[in-house]
Every structure is written in C-alpha cells, then in structure tokens.
Amino acid sequence: MNERQINAVSFIKESRRITNKEYQKELNTSERTASRELSDLVKKGILKQIGITGKGAYYKLMETKTPQRRHKRFKRVINESLRG
Numbered sequence: 001m002n003e004r005q006i007n008a009v010s011f012i013k014e015s016r017r018i019t020n021k022e023y024q025k026e027l028n029t030s031e032r033t034a035s036r037e038l039s040d041l042v043k044k045g046i047l048k049q050i051g052i053t054g055k056g057a058y059y060k061l062m063e064t065k066t067p068q069r070r071h072k073r074f075k076r077v078i079n080e081s082l083r084g
Contacts (some may be wrong), residue, residue: 001046004029005037009046009061017050017058 001009004027011026012018018026023034038059041047051057 001041001044002037005041008037008041012047012059012061017060019058 007027008018008023011022018038020031020034020038023029023038024031027034029037038047038049042049042059045062047059048062049057049059
C-alpha cells in the first residue's frame with residue numbers, strides 16, 4: 001500500500017466509508033489515480049465496493065471475522081467430517 005492508500009484506510013476508519021470524490025479531495029489526487037488505487041485496495045481484500053461504479057458508489061473496510069468465530073467454524077467442520 002502506498003501512503004495515500006494508508007491515509008484512505010485511516011479516513012474510512014473515522015468516517016466508515018469513502019467515495020472516489022472524497023478520495024480525490026482528501027488525498028489531492030486525480031480521478032484516474034483515485035479509481036486505480038481504490039480498485040487496488042478492493043483487489044487486495046482491504047476494501048469492499050458498495051454499489052456500481054459511478055455516482056452512489058462508495059467503499060468500506062472489509063469486515064473480518066474474529067479468530068474465535070473462525071476457530072469454532074473450523075472445529076465444527078472437522079467434527080462433522082469425522083462423523084460422516
């Protein structure tokens with residue numbers, strides 16, 4: 001991640017979401033750069049795009065499941081496979 005992307009993630013942590021226009025304004029970059037860098041964050045699994053491209057689209061942080069929940073699910077799958 002570059003410095004702008006890191007700053008964008010910090011912005012999203014405070015405001016809960018960001019649009020392409022906000023990315024451009026807050027990080028002083030062009031529309032093309034904002035689109036490319038937001039798409040990169042989506043591809044890396046850091047952000048999730050809400051809505052289709054264009055007006056109304058915004059980006060949020062991907063929700064992560066707690067390790068505890070993953071562990072319980074993994075344990076359940078193992079137990080089920082041992083039974084069957």
